[in-house]
Amino acid sequence: MSTNIQLxxxxxxxxxxxxxxxxxxxxxxxxxxxxxxxxSRSHSFGWAVDKAVxxxxxxxxxxxxxxxxxxxxxxxxxxxxxxxIKGAAFFxxxxxxxxxxxxxxHKAVLDTMRELERVGFEVxxxxxxxxxxxxLNHLTTAIRKDTILISIMHVNNEIGVIQDIPxxxxxxxxKNIIFHVDGAQAIGKVDINLNESNVDLMSxxxxxxxxxxxxxxxxxxxxxxVRLISQIHGGGHERGFRSGTLPTHxxxxxxxxxxxxxxxxxxxxxxxxxxxxKLIDNLKNMEEVYFNGDLISRVxxxxxxxxxxxxxxxxxxxxxxxAVSSGSACTSASxxxxxxxxxxxxxxxxxxxxxxxxxxxxxxxxxxxxxxxxLQKKVNHLRELSPLWEMYxxxxxxxxxKWNTEHTERDIILHS
Amino acid sequence: MAYSEKVIExxxxxxxxxxxxxxxxxxxxxxxxxxxCGDVMKLQIxxxxxxxxxxxxxxxxxxxxxxxxxxxxxxxLKGKTLDEAASIRNQSIADELALPPVKIHCSVLAEDAxxxxxxxxxxxxxxx
Numbered sequence: 148m149s150t151n152i153q154l155x156x157x158x159x160x161x162x163x164x165x166x167x168x169x170x171x172x173x174x175x176x177x178x179x180x181x182x183x184x185x186x187s188r189s190h191s192f193g194w195a196v197d198k199a200v201x202x203x204x205x206x207x208x209x210x211x212x213x214x215x216x217x218x219x220x221x222x223x224x225x226x227x228x229x230x231x232i233k234g235a236a237f238f239x240x241x242x243x244x245x246x247x248x249x250x251x252x253h254k255a256v257l258d259t260m261r262e263l264e265r266v267g268f269e270v271x272x273x274x275x276x277x278x279x280x281x282x283l284n285h286l287t288t289a290i291r292k293d294t295i296l297i298s299i300m301h302v303n304n305e306i307g308v309i310q311d312i313p314x315x316x317x318x319x320x321x322k323n324i325i326f327h328v329d330g331a332q333a334i335g336k337v338d339i340n341l342n343e344s345n346v347d348l349m350s351x352x353x354x355x356x357x358x359x360x361x362x363x364x365x366x367x368x369x370x371x372x373v374r375l376i377s378q379i380h381g382g383g384h385e386r387g388f389r390s391g392t393l394p395t396h397x398x399x400x401x402x403x404x405x406x407x408x409x410x411x412x413x414x415x416x417x418x419x420x421x422x423x424x425k426l427i428d429n430l431k432n433m434e435e436v437y438f439n440g441d442l443i444s445r446v447x448x449x450x451x452x453x454x455x456x457x458x459x460x461x462x463x464x465x466x467x468x469x470a471v472s473s474g475s476a477c478t479s480a481s482x483x484x485x486x487x488x489x490x491x492x493x494x495x496x497x498x499x500x501x502x503x504x505x506x507x508x509x510x511x512x513x514x515x516x517x518x519x520x521x522l523q524k525k526v527n528h529l530r531e532l533s534p535l536w537e538m539y540x541x542x543x544x545x546x547x548x549k550w551n552t553e554h555t556e557r558d559i560i561l562h563s
Numbered sequence: 564m565a566y567s568e569k570v571i572e573x574x575x576x577x578x579x580x581x582x583x584x585x586x587x588x589x590x591x592x593x594x595x596x597x598x599x600c601g602d603v604m605k606l607q608i609x610x611x612x613x614x615x616x617x618x619x620x621x622x623x624x625x626x627x628x629x630x631x632x633x634x635x636x637x638x639x640l641k642g643k644t645l646d647e648a649a650s651i652r653n654q655s656i657a658d659e660l661a662l663p664p665v666k667i668h669c670s671v672l673a674e675d676a677x678x679x680x681x682x683x684x685x686x687x688x689x690x691x
Contacts, residue, residue: 456624457624458601458602458624458625458626458629459601460601460625460626460627461574461625461626461627461629461630464566464574464626464627484601494599495598495599495601496598496599499598499601531580532577532580532622532623532624532630533622533623533624534594534603534604534605534622534623534624535598535603535624536624537582537605537622545598550596550597550598550599550603551594551595551597
Protein backbone atom coordinates (compact mmCIF):
# COMPACT_ATOMS: atom_id res chain seq x y z
CA MET A 148 0.00 0.00 0.00
CA SER A 149 1.11 3.52 -0.72
CA THR A 150 2.89 5.24 2.11
CA ASN A 151 2.44 8.90 1.21
CA ILE A 152 -1.18 8.84 2.30
CA GLN A 153 -2.35 10.62 5.41
CA LEU A 154 -4.50 8.36 7.56
CA UNK A 155 -7.34 8.24 8.30
CA UNK A 156 -8.74 9.06 4.88
CA UNK A 157 -11.84 11.24 4.99
CA UNK A 158 -14.57 9.61 2.89
CA UNK A 159 -17.60 10.98 4.71
CA UNK A 160 -18.15 14.07 2.60
CA UNK A 161 -21.94 13.77 2.77
CA UNK A 162 -21.75 14.22 6.54
CA UNK A 163 -19.75 17.37 6.12
CA UNK A 164 -16.86 18.70 4.09
CA UNK A 165 -13.58 20.38 4.84
CA UNK A 166 -13.72 24.13 4.31
CA UNK A 167 -12.04 25.00 1.05
CA UNK A 168 -8.97 27.18 1.76
CA UNK A 169 -10.33 29.79 -0.69
CA UNK A 170 -13.53 29.95 1.35
CA UNK A 171 -11.67 30.30 4.62
CA UNK A 172 -9.48 33.08 3.25
CA UNK A 173 -12.57 34.94 2.09
CA UNK A 174 -14.19 34.63 5.53
CA UNK A 175 -11.34 35.74 7.76
CA UNK A 176 -11.64 39.55 7.40
CA UNK A 177 -15.26 39.27 8.59
CA UNK A 178 -14.03 37.70 11.81
CA UNK A 179 -11.65 40.59 12.47
CA UNK A 180 -11.76 44.13 11.08
CA UNK A 181 -15.06 43.81 9.16
CA UNK A 182 -17.20 43.26 12.23
CA UNK A 183 -20.11 45.60 11.51
CA UNK A 184 -23.75 44.58 11.57
CA UNK A 185 -25.19 44.55 8.03
CA UNK A 186 -28.43 45.92 9.49
CA SER A 187 -26.63 49.09 10.66
CA ARG A 188 -27.67 51.64 8.03
CA SER A 189 -26.15 54.70 9.65
CA HIS A 190 -22.40 54.13 9.30
CA SER A 191 -19.69 52.65 7.15
CA PHE A 192 -19.13 49.60 9.39
CA GLY A 193 -22.63 48.45 8.48
CA TRP A 194 -22.43 49.47 4.82
CA ALA A 195 -19.25 47.50 4.19
CA VAL A 196 -20.65 44.22 5.43
CA ASP A 197 -24.07 44.84 3.92
CA LYS A 198 -22.34 45.01 0.56
CA ALA A 199 -20.53 41.75 1.28
CA VAL A 200 -23.83 40.06 2.20
CA UNK A 201 -25.34 41.28 -1.09
CA UNK A 202 -22.40 39.90 -3.03
CA UNK A 203 -22.67 36.55 -1.28
CA UNK A 204 -26.39 36.44 -2.00
CA UNK A 205 -25.59 37.03 -5.64
CA UNK A 206 -23.03 34.23 -5.65
CA UNK A 207 -25.57 31.80 -4.19
CA UNK A 208 -28.31 32.98 -6.57
CA UNK A 209 -25.96 32.58 -9.54
CA UNK A 210 -24.98 29.09 -8.43
CA UNK A 211 -28.59 27.91 -8.53
CA UNK A 212 -29.79 30.32 -11.25
CA UNK A 213 -32.40 32.38 -9.46
CA UNK A 214 -32.97 36.00 -8.43
CA UNK A 215 -31.08 37.37 -5.41
CA UNK A 216 -34.39 38.40 -3.82
CA UNK A 217 -35.36 34.72 -3.75
CA UNK A 218 -32.55 33.73 -1.35
CA UNK A 219 -33.21 33.81 2.41
CA UNK A 220 -30.30 33.15 4.80
CA UNK A 221 -30.92 30.53 7.48
CA UNK A 222 -28.75 28.57 9.91
CA UNK A 223 -28.60 25.54 7.62
CA UNK A 224 -30.66 23.06 5.65
CA UNK A 225 -32.50 21.81 8.75
CA UNK A 226 -33.83 25.28 9.46
CA UNK A 227 -34.57 25.84 5.77
CA UNK A 228 -36.58 22.62 5.67
CA UNK A 229 -38.49 23.64 8.79
CA UNK A 230 -39.22 27.12 7.46
CA UNK A 231 -40.26 25.85 4.03
CA ILE A 232 -42.48 23.01 5.19
CA LYS A 233 -44.08 24.56 8.26
CA GLY A 234 -44.15 28.01 6.69
CA ALA A 235 -45.95 26.81 3.56
CA ALA A 236 -48.24 24.40 5.39
CA PHE A 237 -49.45 27.09 7.77
CA PHE A 238 -49.85 29.71 5.05
CA UNK A 239 -51.78 27.47 2.65
CA UNK A 240 -53.76 25.45 5.22
CA UNK A 241 -57.04 27.04 4.13
CA UNK A 242 -56.63 25.26 0.79
CA UNK A 243 -56.17 21.87 2.40
CA UNK A 244 -54.25 19.91 5.00
CA UNK A 245 -52.62 17.16 2.95
CA UNK A 246 -48.88 16.90 2.35
CA UNK A 247 -46.87 14.31 0.40
CA UNK A 248 -43.26 13.32 1.00
CA UNK A 249 -40.92 10.36 0.61
CA UNK A 250 -39.93 7.79 3.23
CA UNK A 251 -36.25 8.28 2.40
CA UNK A 252 -36.18 12.01 3.13
CA HIS A 253 -33.74 13.41 5.69
CA LYS A 254 -34.93 13.50 9.30
CA ALA A 255 -35.13 17.30 9.07
CA VAL A 256 -38.03 16.78 6.67
CA LEU A 257 -39.56 13.67 8.25
CA ASP A 258 -39.53 15.02 11.81
CA THR A 259 -41.03 18.30 10.61
CA MET A 260 -43.79 16.32 8.93
CA ARG A 261 -44.43 14.44 12.18
CA GLU A 262 -44.80 17.75 13.96
CA LEU A 263 -47.31 18.93 11.35
CA GLU A 264 -49.28 15.70 11.80
CA ARG A 265 -49.40 16.46 15.51
CA VAL A 266 -51.10 19.79 14.79
CA GLY A 267 -53.66 18.36 12.41
CA PHE A 268 -52.07 17.97 8.98
CA GLU A 269 -52.25 14.69 7.08
CA VAL A 270 -49.03 13.39 5.56
CA UNK A 271 -48.57 10.65 2.97
CA UNK A 272 -45.13 9.02 3.09
CA UNK A 273 -44.45 7.45 -0.30
CA UNK A 274 -42.22 4.42 -0.65
CA UNK A 275 -39.52 4.75 -3.27
CA UNK A 276 -38.82 1.95 -5.72
CA UNK A 277 -36.10 -0.57 -4.93
CA UNK A 278 -33.57 1.64 -6.69
CA UNK A 279 -34.45 4.52 -4.37
CA UNK A 280 -36.22 6.57 -7.07
CA UNK A 281 -39.75 7.86 -6.78
CA UNK A 282 -42.23 6.38 -9.24
CA LEU A 283 -44.03 9.42 -10.69
CA ASN A 284 -47.24 7.44 -11.24
CA HIS A 285 -47.14 6.58 -7.59
CA LEU A 286 -46.86 10.29 -6.77
CA THR A 287 -49.68 11.30 -9.10
CA THR A 288 -51.98 8.71 -7.55
CA ALA A 289 -51.24 10.02 -4.06
CA ILE A 290 -52.25 13.59 -4.92
CA ARG A 291 -55.65 14.62 -3.54
CA LYS A 292 -57.84 17.68 -3.94
CA ASP A 293 -56.62 18.97 -0.58
CA THR A 294 -52.90 18.38 -1.23
CA ILE A 295 -51.10 21.66 -0.62
CA LEU A 296 -47.44 20.72 -0.43
CA ILE A 297 -45.06 18.10 -1.82
CA SER A 298 -41.54 17.78 -0.43
CA ILE A 299 -39.03 15.58 -2.26
CA MET A 300 -35.25 15.72 -1.86
CA HIS A 301 -33.01 16.27 -4.85
CA VAL A 302 -30.10 13.98 -3.88
CA ASN A 303 -30.45 11.40 -1.13
CA ASN A 304 -27.88 11.76 1.62
CA GLU A 305 -27.46 8.03 2.22
CA ILE A 306 -27.72 6.41 -1.18
CA GLY A 307 -26.95 9.36 -3.46
CA VAL A 308 -29.83 8.83 -5.87
CA ILE A 309 -31.07 11.82 -7.87
CA GLN A 310 -34.84 12.30 -8.04
CA ASP A 311 -36.43 13.66 -11.22
CA ILE A 312 -37.02 17.17 -9.85
CA PRO A 313 -38.10 18.80 -13.17
CA UNK A 314 -40.76 16.15 -13.73
CA UNK A 315 -42.07 16.34 -10.16
CA UNK A 316 -42.09 20.14 -10.46
CA UNK A 317 -44.25 19.95 -13.57
CA UNK A 318 -46.76 17.72 -11.81
CA UNK A 319 -46.92 20.11 -8.84
CA UNK A 320 -47.33 23.21 -11.00
CA UNK A 321 -50.09 21.60 -13.03
CA LYS A 322 -51.97 20.70 -9.84
CA ASN A 323 -51.21 24.04 -8.14
CA ILE A 324 -49.32 22.37 -5.30
CA ILE A 325 -46.34 24.00 -3.58
CA PHE A 326 -43.15 22.03 -4.30
CA HIS A 327 -40.30 22.00 -1.78
CA VAL A 328 -36.97 20.37 -2.51
CA ASP A 329 -34.31 19.56 0.07
CA GLY A 330 -31.21 20.41 -1.91
CA ALA A 331 -28.66 20.00 0.89
CA GLN A 332 -26.81 17.21 -0.91
CA ALA A 333 -27.31 18.56 -4.41
CA ILE A 334 -25.10 21.63 -4.54
CA GLY A 335 -21.82 21.01 -6.34
CA LYS A 336 -23.02 17.55 -7.34
CA VAL A 337 -25.79 18.26 -9.85
CA ASP A 338 -26.62 21.29 -11.96
CA ILE A 339 -29.39 23.34 -10.34
CA ASN A 340 -31.38 25.74 -12.49
CA LEU A 341 -34.26 27.18 -10.50
CA ASN A 342 -35.40 29.67 -13.16
CA GLU A 343 -36.07 26.79 -15.54
CA SER A 344 -37.74 24.45 -13.11
CA ASN A 345 -41.02 24.44 -11.26
CA VAL A 346 -39.45 24.28 -7.81
CA ASP A 347 -41.10 26.68 -5.33
CA LEU A 348 -38.87 26.23 -2.30
CA MET A 349 -35.38 24.74 -2.05
CA SER A 350 -33.17 24.22 1.00
CA UNK A 351 -29.40 24.64 0.91
CA UNK A 352 -26.53 24.20 3.30
CA UNK A 353 -22.98 25.57 3.08
CA UNK A 354 -21.06 22.89 4.94
CA UNK A 355 -21.96 20.12 2.49
CA UNK A 356 -20.16 22.10 -0.20
CA UNK A 357 -16.84 23.08 1.42
CA UNK A 358 -18.34 26.06 3.25
CA UNK A 359 -18.76 26.72 6.97
CA UNK A 360 -21.27 25.03 9.26
CA UNK A 361 -24.16 26.99 10.71
CA UNK A 362 -25.26 28.72 7.52
CA UNK A 363 -27.75 27.79 4.87
CA UNK A 364 -30.34 29.32 2.63
CA UNK A 365 -33.90 28.86 1.50
CA UNK A 366 -34.92 29.66 -2.03
CA UNK A 367 -38.44 31.14 -2.09
CA UNK A 368 -39.92 31.60 -5.57
CA UNK A 369 -41.27 35.07 -6.47
CA UNK A 370 -42.94 34.32 -9.81
CA UNK A 371 -45.45 32.89 -9.14
CA UNK A 372 -45.07 34.15 -5.63
CA VAL A 373 -44.78 31.63 -2.82
CA ARG A 374 -45.81 32.75 0.65
CA LEU A 375 -44.64 31.45 4.01
CA ILE A 376 -45.47 32.03 7.64
CA SER A 377 -42.16 32.89 9.28
CA GLN A 378 -40.97 30.65 12.09
CA ILE A 379 -38.46 32.94 13.81
CA HIS A 380 -39.66 36.41 14.77
CA GLY A 381 -37.58 39.42 15.66
CA GLY A 382 -36.13 42.38 13.81
CA GLY A 383 -37.71 41.54 10.48
CA HIS A 384 -34.46 40.60 8.77
CA GLU A 385 -34.57 38.76 5.45
CA ARG A 386 -37.77 40.58 4.47
CA GLY A 387 -39.52 39.19 7.51
CA PHE A 388 -38.96 35.55 6.53
CA ARG A 389 -36.23 34.97 9.09
CA SER A 390 -35.24 37.39 11.82
CA GLY A 391 -31.84 37.42 13.48
CA THR A 392 -28.58 39.28 12.94
CA LEU A 393 -26.89 38.00 9.83
CA PRO A 394 -23.70 35.97 10.51
CA THR A 395 -21.61 37.87 8.00
CA HIS A 396 -18.51 35.66 8.04
CA UNK A 397 -20.57 32.54 7.43
CA UNK A 398 -22.64 34.21 4.71
CA UNK A 399 -19.60 35.32 2.73
CA UNK A 400 -18.18 31.83 3.21
CA UNK A 401 -21.32 30.25 1.81
CA UNK A 402 -21.27 32.65 -1.13
CA UNK A 403 -17.70 31.73 -2.02
CA UNK A 404 -18.35 28.00 -1.48
CA UNK A 405 -21.33 28.08 -3.86
CA UNK A 406 -19.46 30.14 -6.44
CA UNK A 407 -16.63 27.58 -6.48
CA UNK A 408 -19.12 24.68 -6.49
CA UNK A 409 -20.79 26.06 -9.62
CA UNK A 410 -17.53 26.81 -11.43
CA UNK A 411 -15.90 23.48 -10.66
CA UNK A 412 -18.94 21.23 -11.09
CA UNK A 413 -18.11 20.02 -14.63
CA UNK A 414 -14.47 19.14 -13.87
CA UNK A 415 -15.19 17.77 -10.44
CA UNK A 416 -17.96 15.52 -11.76
CA UNK A 417 -15.57 13.91 -14.24
CA UNK A 418 -12.80 13.43 -11.70
CA UNK A 419 -15.02 12.04 -8.95
CA UNK A 420 -16.93 9.78 -11.35
CA UNK A 421 -13.61 8.14 -12.20
CA UNK A 422 -12.96 7.48 -8.51
CA UNK A 423 -16.46 6.10 -8.01
CA UNK A 424 -16.03 3.79 -11.02
CA LYS A 425 -12.80 2.51 -9.52
CA LEU A 426 -14.60 1.62 -6.30
CA ILE A 427 -17.50 -0.03 -8.12
CA ASP A 428 -15.30 -2.00 -10.51
CA ASN A 429 -13.17 -3.40 -7.70
CA LEU A 430 -15.89 -4.11 -5.17
CA LYS A 431 -18.38 -5.70 -7.56
CA ASN A 432 -16.02 -8.63 -8.12
CA MET A 433 -16.31 -9.63 -4.47
CA GLU A 434 -18.91 -12.22 -3.50
CA GLU A 435 -22.19 -11.14 -1.91
CA VAL A 436 -21.69 -7.41 -2.37
CA TYR A 437 -24.73 -5.24 -3.00
CA PHE A 438 -24.80 -1.62 -4.11
CA ASN A 439 -27.68 0.33 -2.61
CA GLY A 440 -29.59 2.76 -4.77
CA ASP A 441 -29.66 3.28 -8.51
CA LEU A 442 -26.17 3.38 -10.03
CA ILE A 443 -27.19 5.57 -12.97
CA SER A 444 -29.44 8.28 -11.55
CA ARG A 445 -26.87 8.91 -8.83
CA VAL A 446 -24.24 11.46 -7.90
CA UNK A 447 -20.68 10.23 -8.50
CA UNK A 448 -19.74 11.22 -4.95
CA UNK A 449 -21.75 8.49 -3.25
CA UNK A 450 -21.33 4.75 -3.03
CA UNK A 451 -23.45 2.84 -0.55
CA UNK A 452 -22.52 -0.80 -0.39
CA UNK A 453 -23.57 -3.79 1.70
CA UNK A 454 -21.19 -6.65 2.39
CA UNK A 455 -23.41 -9.57 3.20
CA UNK A 456 -22.56 -11.65 6.31
CA UNK A 457 -20.37 -8.89 7.74
CA UNK A 458 -21.73 -6.73 10.54
CA UNK A 459 -21.59 -2.99 9.91
CA UNK A 460 -20.15 -1.72 13.16
CA UNK A 461 -17.32 -4.26 13.22
CA UNK A 462 -16.63 -3.36 9.61
CA UNK A 463 -16.39 0.33 10.52
CA UNK A 464 -14.03 -0.64 13.33
CA UNK A 465 -11.93 -2.79 11.00
CA UNK A 466 -11.58 -0.01 8.46
CA UNK A 467 -10.80 2.77 10.89
CA UNK A 468 -8.14 4.02 8.49
CA UNK A 469 -10.98 5.31 6.36
CA ALA A 470 -13.66 7.60 7.77
CA VAL A 471 -16.97 6.40 6.33
CA SER A 472 -20.41 6.15 7.81
CA SER A 473 -22.77 3.34 8.50
CA GLY A 474 -26.15 4.78 7.58
CA SER A 475 -26.80 8.48 8.08
CA ALA A 476 -24.45 10.27 10.46
CA CYS A 477 -27.47 11.75 12.18
CA THR A 478 -28.68 8.35 13.32
CA SER A 479 -25.39 6.51 13.85
CA ALA A 480 -25.75 6.96 17.62
CA SER A 481 -28.59 4.44 17.57
CA UNK A 482 -28.37 0.74 16.83
CA UNK A 483 -31.26 0.81 14.38
CA UNK A 484 -30.48 -0.20 10.82
CA UNK A 485 -30.81 2.62 8.31
CA UNK A 486 -34.45 3.55 7.63
CA UNK A 487 -33.45 4.57 4.11
CA UNK A 488 -32.10 1.11 3.28
CA UNK A 489 -35.18 -0.49 4.80
CA UNK A 490 -37.42 1.80 2.73
CA UNK A 491 -35.78 0.54 -0.47
CA UNK A 492 -36.44 -3.03 0.65
CA UNK A 493 -33.05 -4.09 1.99
CA UNK A 494 -33.42 -6.63 4.78
CA UNK A 495 -32.04 -5.87 8.22
CA UNK A 496 -28.91 -7.96 7.64
CA UNK A 497 -27.91 -6.08 4.52
CA UNK A 498 -28.84 -2.78 6.12
CA UNK A 499 -26.65 -3.62 9.11
CA UNK A 500 -23.69 -4.47 6.88
CA UNK A 501 -23.77 -1.35 4.77
CA UNK A 502 -21.29 1.48 4.60
CA UNK A 503 -21.60 4.82 2.88
CA UNK A 504 -18.49 6.07 1.12
CA UNK A 505 -18.80 9.69 0.03
CA UNK A 506 -15.99 11.07 -2.11
CA UNK A 507 -15.12 14.76 -2.04
CA UNK A 508 -13.04 17.48 -3.64
CA UNK A 509 -9.91 16.64 -1.68
CA UNK A 510 -9.83 12.86 -2.17
CA UNK A 511 -7.14 11.43 -4.43
CA UNK A 512 -6.89 8.34 -6.59
CA UNK A 513 -4.24 6.90 -4.23
CA UNK A 514 -6.72 7.19 -1.38
CA UNK A 515 -9.32 5.26 -3.36
CA UNK A 516 -6.78 2.56 -4.22
CA UNK A 517 -5.95 2.26 -0.53
CA UNK A 518 -9.65 2.09 0.33
CA UNK A 519 -10.30 -0.72 -2.14
CA UNK A 520 -7.44 -2.83 -0.80
CA UNK A 521 -8.42 -2.17 2.80
CA LEU A 522 -12.06 -3.11 2.19
CA GLN A 523 -11.15 -6.31 0.37
CA LYS A 524 -8.74 -7.37 3.10
CA LYS A 525 -10.96 -6.53 6.06
CA VAL A 526 -14.19 -7.89 4.60
CA ASN A 527 -12.44 -11.19 3.94
CA HIS A 528 -11.07 -11.21 7.49
CA LEU A 529 -14.47 -10.53 9.04
CA ARG A 530 -16.06 -13.19 6.88
CA GLU A 531 -13.53 -15.68 8.21
CA LEU A 532 -14.90 -14.74 11.64
CA SER A 533 -18.53 -14.84 10.56
CA PRO A 534 -20.74 -17.85 11.33
CA LEU A 535 -23.18 -16.53 8.72
CA TRP A 536 -20.51 -16.64 6.02
CA GLU A 537 -19.69 -20.21 7.06
CA MET A 538 -23.37 -21.16 6.81
CA TYR A 539 -23.66 -19.45 3.43
CA UNK A 540 -20.61 -21.38 2.20
CA UNK A 541 -22.17 -24.62 3.48
CA UNK A 542 -25.19 -23.87 1.33
CA UNK A 543 -27.56 -22.97 4.17
CA UNK A 544 -30.24 -20.41 3.34
CA UNK A 545 -29.24 -17.87 5.99
CA UNK A 546 -32.06 -15.42 5.22
CA UNK A 547 -34.73 -18.05 5.90
CA UNK A 548 -32.96 -19.85 8.73
CA LYS A 549 -35.09 -20.19 11.86
CA TRP A 550 -33.20 -18.15 14.42
CA ASN A 551 -33.86 -18.67 18.07
CA THR A 552 -34.42 -15.08 19.11
CA GLU A 553 -35.22 -15.71 22.78
CA HIS A 554 -32.35 -13.46 23.84
CA THR A 555 -33.56 -10.54 21.76
CA GLU A 556 -36.36 -9.88 24.18
CA ARG A 557 -33.73 -9.44 26.85
CA ASP A 558 -31.93 -7.07 24.51
CA ILE A 559 -34.99 -4.92 24.25
CA ILE A 560 -35.33 -4.75 28.02
CA LEU A 561 -31.66 -3.84 28.38
CA HIS A 562 -31.95 -1.13 25.74
CA SER A 563 -35.14 0.47 26.88
CA MET B 564 -18.00 4.35 19.96
CA ALA B 565 -15.12 4.35 22.40
CA TYR B 566 -14.00 0.81 23.08
CA SER B 567 -11.79 -0.30 25.94
CA GLU B 568 -8.28 -1.47 25.18
CA LYS B 569 -9.27 -5.03 26.03
CA VAL B 570 -12.10 -5.00 23.50
CA ILE B 571 -9.77 -3.66 20.84
CA GLU B 572 -7.09 -6.25 21.70
CA UNK B 573 -9.57 -9.14 21.37
CA UNK B 574 -11.13 -7.61 18.29
CA UNK B 575 -7.82 -7.12 16.51
CA UNK B 576 -6.33 -10.43 17.63
CA UNK B 577 -9.28 -12.68 18.30
CA UNK B 578 -8.40 -15.91 20.10
CA UNK B 579 -9.67 -19.33 19.04
CA UNK B 580 -11.46 -18.42 15.84
CA UNK B 581 -12.57 -21.50 14.01
CA UNK B 582 -14.78 -24.52 13.79
CA UNK B 583 -14.82 -27.88 15.57
CA UNK B 584 -16.49 -30.96 14.12
CA UNK B 585 -20.08 -30.43 15.15
CA UNK B 586 -20.98 -34.07 14.43
CA UNK B 587 -18.50 -35.30 17.06
CA UNK B 588 -20.07 -36.49 20.31
CA UNK B 589 -17.32 -34.65 22.19
CA UNK B 590 -18.34 -31.31 20.70
CA UNK B 591 -21.18 -29.07 21.84
CA UNK B 592 -22.29 -26.26 19.55
CA UNK B 593 -24.24 -23.16 20.52
CA UNK B 594 -25.60 -20.81 17.86
CA UNK B 595 -27.35 -17.80 19.36
CA UNK B 596 -28.58 -14.39 18.24
CA UNK B 597 -30.07 -13.43 14.92
CA UNK B 598 -28.72 -11.49 11.96
CA UNK B 599 -31.64 -9.07 12.16
CA CYS B 600 -30.51 -8.10 15.65
CA GLY B 601 -26.99 -7.48 14.47
CA ASP B 602 -25.31 -10.29 16.41
CA VAL B 603 -24.87 -14.03 15.87
CA MET B 604 -22.44 -16.10 17.92
CA LYS B 605 -21.40 -19.64 17.25
CA LEU B 606 -19.55 -21.15 20.18
CA GLN B 607 -18.19 -24.69 20.23
CA ILE B 608 -16.70 -26.62 23.11
CA UNK B 609 -14.80 -29.89 23.02
CA UNK B 610 -15.05 -31.93 26.21
CA UNK B 611 -12.63 -34.69 27.29
CA UNK B 612 -13.33 -37.94 29.19
CA UNK B 613 -12.91 -36.18 32.52
CA UNK B 614 -15.69 -33.74 31.63
CA UNK B 615 -13.23 -30.86 31.21
CA UNK B 616 -13.51 -28.42 28.32
CA UNK B 617 -10.24 -28.93 26.48
CA UNK B 618 -10.91 -26.73 23.48
CA UNK B 619 -13.26 -23.92 22.48
CA UNK B 620 -13.74 -22.15 19.17
CA UNK B 621 -15.96 -19.35 18.03
CA UNK B 622 -17.21 -17.43 15.05
CA UNK B 623 -19.14 -14.22 15.57
CA UNK B 624 -21.09 -11.88 13.34
CA UNK B 625 -21.46 -8.68 15.30
CA UNK B 626 -19.86 -5.53 16.60
CA UNK B 627 -16.41 -5.30 18.13
CA UNK B 628 -17.80 -5.96 21.61
CA UNK B 629 -19.57 -9.11 20.44
CA UNK B 630 -16.39 -10.42 18.82
CA UNK B 631 -14.36 -9.55 21.91
CA UNK B 632 -16.92 -11.15 24.27
CA UNK B 633 -16.87 -14.43 22.39
CA UNK B 634 -13.08 -14.42 22.03
CA UNK B 635 -12.72 -13.85 25.78
CA UNK B 636 -15.22 -16.61 26.54
CA UNK B 637 -13.26 -19.20 24.55
CA UNK B 638 -10.20 -18.41 26.68
CA UNK B 639 -12.11 -18.59 29.96
CA LEU B 640 -13.79 -21.88 29.06
CA LYS B 641 -10.66 -23.94 28.49
CA GLY B 642 -9.86 -26.11 31.47
CA LYS B 643 -13.25 -25.63 33.11
CA THR B 644 -15.77 -28.36 33.97
CA LEU B 645 -19.22 -28.08 32.41
CA ASP B 646 -20.72 -26.99 35.72
CA GLU B 647 -18.07 -24.32 36.16
CA ALA B 648 -18.70 -23.16 32.60
CA ALA B 649 -22.44 -23.05 33.18
CA SER B 650 -21.93 -20.74 36.13
CA ILE B 651 -20.20 -18.02 34.10
CA ARG B 652 -22.32 -14.87 34.19
CA ASN B 653 -22.50 -12.11 31.62
CA GLN B 654 -21.55 -9.53 34.24
CA SER B 655 -18.06 -10.96 34.64
CA ILE B 656 -17.55 -10.82 30.87
CA ALA B 657 -18.85 -7.24 30.76
CA ASP B 658 -16.60 -6.24 33.68
CA GLU B 659 -13.52 -7.90 32.22
CA LEU B 660 -13.98 -6.07 28.90
CA ALA B 661 -15.28 -2.83 30.48
CA LEU B 662 -18.28 -2.89 28.14
CA PRO B 663 -20.34 0.31 28.00
CA PRO B 664 -24.05 -0.05 28.96
CA VAL B 665 -25.15 -0.01 25.32
CA LYS B 666 -22.98 -3.11 24.71
CA ILE B 667 -24.01 -5.21 27.71
CA HIS B 668 -26.19 -7.31 25.41
CA CYS B 669 -23.01 -8.68 23.81
CA SER B 670 -22.01 -10.26 27.13
CA VAL B 671 -25.57 -11.57 27.56
CA LEU B 672 -25.30 -13.20 24.17
CA ALA B 673 -21.94 -14.74 25.11
CA GLU B 674 -23.50 -16.24 28.26
CA ASP B 675 -26.35 -17.58 26.14
CA ALA B 676 -23.82 -19.11 23.75
CA UNK B 677 -22.04 -20.95 26.57
CA UNK B 678 -25.34 -22.33 27.86
CA UNK B 679 -26.42 -23.37 24.35
CA UNK B 680 -23.13 -25.16 23.72
CA UNK B 681 -23.35 -27.01 27.05
CA UNK B 682 -26.99 -27.97 26.41
CA UNK B 683 -26.06 -29.29 22.98
CA UNK B 684 -23.20 -31.34 24.42
CA UNK B 685 -25.37 -32.77 27.21
CA UNK B 686 -28.19 -33.62 24.83
CA UNK B 687 -25.75 -35.48 22.63
CA UNK B 688 -24.43 -37.37 25.63
CA UNK B 689 -27.75 -37.79 27.50
CA UNK B 690 -26.48 -35.98 30.55
CA UNK B 691 -29.53 -33.80 31.08
